[in-house]
Amino acid sequence: MANKTIREQREYIEECIRLIMQKKDVSDALVIDLNGYPMKSTMSDELTLRHIGLYGQVIDKARFMLTQLDPNDEITFMRIRSKNHEVIITPDDKCIFLVIQNPRSEDRL
Structure with a gap:
């Protein structure tokens, strides 16, 4: 998404x-x-903000842990x-995708 317009x-x-x-x-997806x-x-707006706050902390802590182990490493998938629930987190250089799904299904991402 590096050189794309906002639209x-x-x-x-x-x-x-x-x-x-x-x-x-x-x-859900976020x-x-x-x-x-x-x-x-x-x-909903309330759940969105709740997920951002909680999973944002998880991502920050995971990034910190990885840089302590290897300063050149980065998270690509969690x-x-x-x-x-099963939450899939995919950060990149522009945004973070969160996908929430049922963990009991055989048809998962």
């Missing part, structure tokens, strides 16, 4: 969310900019699974 970025994000939400057991602001969310 192209929005269209790209909309299309990504649309495709992700077509997956059978995906319940895109956050690097400053922690929501760019697009399928959740998966957090509980009994009720």
Whole structure:
């Protein structure tokens, strides 16, 4: 998304969310900019802000841990699974994608 216009970025994000939400057991998707602001969310405003706050801390701690182990390493993908949910986190240089899905399904991302 490096040299895209704002409109192209929005269209790209909309299309990504649309495709992700077509997956059978995906319940929600969220895109956050690097400053922690929501760019697009399928959740309520309250849940969006809650997820940003909580998962933002997890991402920051994971990045810190990786740089302590290897200063040249970076997070490309994280998966957090509980009994009720599985959260897939994919940070890149422009935004962070969070996908929440049912962990019991065989048809996962």
